[in-house]
Amino acid sequence: MSSTHKRGDLAIGQRLALATAARRLAEAFAGTFGAETIERFLHTSYDQFAGKAVVPHYLPLLAERFARQRLHALARVEGHHDGRPIVLFLCVHNAGRSQMALGFFEQSAGDRAVGWSGGSEFAVEVNPAAMESMAELGIDISREFPKPWTDEIVRAADVVVTMGCGDACPVYPGKRYLNWELDDPAGKSVEDIRPIRDEIEHRVRRLLADLEIPASRTPGIEAQ
Template sequence: MSQTYRHPDLSIDQQHALFTAARRLAEEFTGTFGTETIERFLHTSYDQFAIHGKIPNYLPLLAERFARQRLHALARVEGHSDGRPVVLFLCVHNAGRSQMALGFFQHLAADRALAWSGGSEFAGEINPAAVASMAERGIDIAGEFPKPWTEEIVRAADVVITMGCGDACPVYPGKRYEDWELDDPAGRSVEDVRPIRDEIERRVRRLLDDLDIPAA
């Protein structure tokens, strides 16, 4: 990692973790992106999570995961697509509705399509009631994390599903948009989240039908 991207507020361990993350990403995207692009995406991703006060020891890992997603999105924008459709689920906090939709889509579409999610004001953690209600359906979303959306992620998507983010949701020409009116599971019990979960599953299945993607 170049000296240009050293952050004065990082501990030695955090700096080492980011160096290691940059090397992994450089190996993964060899021939697609150069070191400068990879480091810029990694460090801007880190800064976005740091602003929200997430646990410092996890920030390099979150930054690496989000930077990887952003780089894959940028690659698609620049013409490096494998032909699979991409669906982007957006809500306010990226902690409940969009995460449950992402979980169902990934579970049902398997490797036949890609799905990402994001929030206009992303939260610090996934809604525990959403995690528990999805676990009842055999889908584990506990390993996911709230994140923002970025320009390249929206541009790479073929379908954008919005859920309550209103005017904050990004609009780009040439994309299919759907607005799903769903209750926000924030602050609700698992019992109260179940009907929201079931409605999300119904809509995801309908979306897969529309995209001619067989559900697993």
């Protein structure tokens, strides 16, 4: 196995949960990827979170969710896609700006586009104040989780939006990049985050218009 952990090092509950996750992923990607690829992506995804887990019980679920996204990205890179544009939002911790941008993007684009997010030094949890500020507009980002980016995720994206990750952000020739200069909401109150949130909504709406994706009306402010 290419991952840094070994099956024997995991508690039996973790091993069973990962085995169940592998079966679900195998069903989802039947005919696209074999068991070896799926297991490799699942276990390397597990390793990404193992060092930061606050609640180890949830590690297999996080690994499955992240592996599913990575496998979708790999399928896209290999030519299996449905034509919908993919936008990747990147910041430092994937706990504030990129999560809020993803929330607005998914709310507005619906099933007409795909949105992902990631961080260069991903945090343990999404910023609670950022979650509260988004909830004020009826957008729930509490089910999201900070995550890194991987090669296949960046390669699969049509547009990469960077927000403060500087030189750590991945650069691939020929890919479309947008750099959004936005204050970092880390350590800020909900009141202080609101202007950042509203600016992110404006920018997401402009991006959707540029991609010629009709934006659904959201409970937030209207685009200027």
